Amino acid sequence: MAGFGPALPWPHRGDLWRASLGAALGLLACALMVLIWPAEAGLYLVAPLGATAVLVFCVPNAPLAQPWSALIGNMISAALALVVLWLTPAGPWQPALAVGGAIAMMMLTRSLHPPGGAVALLTVLAPEAALGAGPLYVLMPIGLSTAILVLAGVVFHRFSGRVYPFRLPPPPASAPAEAQPRLGLGTEELEALLDEFHQSANLGVADLGRILAAAEREAAEHRFDGTRCAEIMTRTPLRVTPEARLRDVARMMRDHGIKSLPVVGADGVAQGLVQQADLIDGLTRQRGMGPMRPAALQSRLNAGRIMRPVPVSVPQDWPVGRVLNRMAEGDVQSVLLTDAAGRLSGILTRSDILALLLRGAGARPETGASGPSRGA
Structure with missing residues (x-):
């Protein structure tokens, strides 16, 4: 009944x-x-x-x-x-x-x-x-x-406050990647899901996409027990200014055993990222400045000339699970974290997330043949 x-x-x-x-x-x-x-x-x-x-x-x-x-x-x-x-x-x-x-x-x-x-x-x-x-x-x-x-x-x-007729417009080309739904599913795939479950007449493709995106965000909140990036990030990471010479960038990478450095302006906002490959390329290629010897080229180039755009930059209060999705989708090694004013506040690497996973695994009880132990 x-x-x-x-x-x-x-x-x-x-x-x-x-x-x-x-x-x-x-x-x-x-x-x-x-x-x-x-x-x-x-x-x-x-x-x-x-x-x-x-x-x-x-x-x-x-x-x-x-x-x-x-x-x-x-x-x-x-x-x-x-x-x-x-x-x-x-x-x-x-x-x-x-x-x-x-x-x-x-x-x-x-x-x-x-x-x-x-x-x-x-x-x-x-x-x-x-x-x-x-x-x-x-x-x-x-x-x-x-x-x-x-x-x-x-x-x-x-x-x-409602939208009618309801159609979800495509995101503008200038919209930041983190502001767009990242489902990995296209319109045709969403339509196929609705058709498979016989829901095409009850639910639109746009609504299904919004629901799945919201579910993904909610799942990310629960993943890692709600741990936020600010809790495990490396605070005040090493950084260079756009005017930093390449020899200084190379020295910092060598002395600290790191593979990338954020480039930060005077306002504290990250402008780009210099990786080892960028540094090597800047020292060995002329970059359109004419036939110059490496020593002369080194004095002309700086971090701002060879940096690449920041691959991923997110607020520091994001849940780790949500950032992990971004890193997996773009094969990103590190994520720059920002405070409420948009200034660089820390960096999160795959090593930080791996340490969190290992810490969580160590905290979980081991299960043997008789199953997990239970309290009286």
């Missing part, structure tokens, strides 16, 4: 008022348009608009509620019902043919909209208005009244 109980969670207070107020205003707009429109034009309210209002204002992200589904779904259902009225004699088969045919046509046109089935049923149960108007019935009242309701939804949701 549990399957017959409520399947939906309790609504948030904001969603409750947003949905009910939006539906009321949307249908009010339709009713006012009916009053303003000339009576002979044949514009009037139809009952299925109430169901369309539920979708548009309660679940504006759902594929079933999008403008194409609402407008085309209702109109094509009305058209199919008219064809049934014209081609078949009156009888109990007309409602079945109208609703079944409407569903098929909505699916074929990718405009599945549950109120469309109600439009088809209403048309064959009360055929006088539809037969009197003829083909114009599809446009007036079905098409126009649905369009008014959809337009009301677009306007209302601009002020309600």
Whole structure:
């Protein structure tokens, strides 16, 4: 019997008022348009608009509620019902043919909209208005009244904080990598997942991507018991200025046994990273400055000329698990960490994460043939 109980969670207070107020205003707009429109034009309210209002204002992200589904779904259902009225004699088969045919046509046109089935049923149960108007019935009242309701939804949701029509725009090319979802899944793969679990009509690709990204972030919070980068990072790491000479950079790497050095400006913000390969390349290649001997070239080049962009720079309060994903995806050896002002505050290397993993493994109880020990 549990399957017959409520399947939906309790609504948030904001969603409750947003949905009910939006539906009321949307249908009010339709009713006012009916009053303003000339009576002979044949514009009037139809009952299925109430169901369309539920979708548009309660679940504006759902594929079933999008403008194409609402407008085309209702109109094509009305058209199919008219064809049934014209081609078949009156009888109990007309409602079945109208609703079944409407569903098929909505699916074929990718405009599945549950109120469309109600439009088809209403048309064959009360055929006088539809037969009197003829083909114009599809446009007036079905098409126009649905369009008014959809337009009301677009306007209302601009002020309600929801997005309608819902489409997730591609991230701008200038957006930082850490600000973009990093799922490793493309649109086609997300669509395949929805199709595999038969959820294409209930959930859009954009919503699925957002949910998976949020789940990834949540999982990262729990990984490593919520350890933050600031807890294990190397604070005040060695650094050089953009004006540092290459011989000084090489000396620091040799004396401290390190393979890379962050390049930091006077404001404390990391500008780049010098790795051993960059240093060797800077000392052996002319970099477009003409035929010069290595000694002369060494005096002209500095860290700012040979540094590479910072591969990964993240806030120091990020969870380690989330940073580990970035390092694995880009094959990054180290991550620069910043404080709230964007200044370099530390560095996190793969060795730091390995030490954390080993520390966690040492803290876990060993399991033998009899299983882990338990307290009394």
